[in-house]
Amino acid sequence: MDLGGKVAVVTGASRGIGRAVAETLAGLGANVVVNYVGNAEAAEETAALVRGLGVQALVIQADVADQEQVNNMMQQVLQEFGRIDILVNNAGITRDNLLPRMREQDWDAVMNTNLKGAYHCAKAALRPMLKAHWGRIINISSVVALSGNPGQSNYAAAKAGLIGFTKSLAKEFGSRNITVNAVVPGYIATDMTADLSGENKAQLLSSVPLGRLGAPEDVAKAVAFLASDWAGYITGHVIVVDGGMAM
Numbered sequence: 001m002d003l004g005g006k007v008a009v010v011t012g013a014s015r016g017i018g019r020a021v022a023e024t025l026a027g028l029g030a031n032v033v034v035n036y037v038g039n040a041e042a043a044e045e046t047a048a049l050v051r052g053l054g055v056q057a058l059v060i061q062a063d064v065a066d067q068e069q070v071n072n073m074m075q076q077v078l079q080e081f082g083r084i085d086i087l088v089n090n091a092g093i094t095r096d097n098l099l100p101r102m103r104e105q106d107w108d109a110v111m112n113t114n115l116k117g118a119y120h121c122a123k124a125a126l127r128p129m130l131k132a133h134w135g136r137i138i139n140i141s142s143v144v145a146l147s148g149n150p151g152q153s154n155y156a157a158a159k160a161g162l163i164g165f166t167k168s169l170a171k172e173f174g175s176r177n178i179t180v181n182a183v184v185p186g187y188i189a190t191d192m193t194a195d196l197s198g199e200n201k202a203q204l205l206s207s208v209p210l211g212r213l214g215a216p217e218d219v220a221k222a223v224a225f226l227a228s229d230w231a232g233y234i235t236g237h238v239i240v241v242d243g244g245m246a247m
């Protein structure tokens, strides 16, 4: 696989899965835009890792929930690199609670970041992709989109929404050589899952046939495959990277 000369925008690339995606795409030769919202130091660390692989990194702070900030980010990318080939909609948050106790602001925050953020970014990145007649959009969903999870109705709804969004865009833009796919991670060891108690972790592990939590790199490799020419005839697809948990 070779992504030499391509430009990839990875949202939420300061930490966790996004950082692994940034590094993996850079390892294949892509220049990478490292987006983050609050953690500038971590974003600079990701950029240093990317540059260490011999490609360019551009760090941009932008809240994906805000269309204007996203438009400015994509504008800056075009000024710097003149193209956007790959968009990985990875930025995500959780605000868990059982529905009777879920505040409207927590419902909205999760929807606006996880689902509407992908709409903002795809809308802005599609313009240069359409011009170039080439593009790859990869949306990071979650296994809870398929299975549901108590306390995560907002998150599961947003992540399930991403799958419908993925398939619709795949149909809208297939004729323009733009593929749109979703990657569905299971439980991956990142800050997002760091709070799991030992008991919960043990229970989870017992439901994973491969017997371990996933690593961010496990997800990043599936993303890299979908971004590459090796996946040129795959669109509207959902790849589950969960160690077999959701079978």
Ligand code: NAP
Pocket: 011, 012, 013, 014, 015, 016, 017, 018, 035, 036, 037, 038, 039, 040, 042, 062, 063, 064, 065, 089, 090, 091, 092, 093, 113, 114, 140, 141, 142, 143, 184, 185, 186, 187, 188, 189, 190, 191, 192, 193
């Ligand atoms: P994480 O370690 O908590 O990192 C989240 C990333 O998203 C950070 O880079 C954060 O930036 C960024 N972000 C959050 N809100 C943002 C916003 N409004 N605008 C721009 N960036 C924003 O999460 P993760 O575990 O790597 O998860 C990455 C993606 O995979 C998420 O979409 C998540 O839902 C999904 N996922 C994760 C798991 C898992 O088990 N970990 C499972 C299934 C799906 P800052 O550093 O600046 O805050």
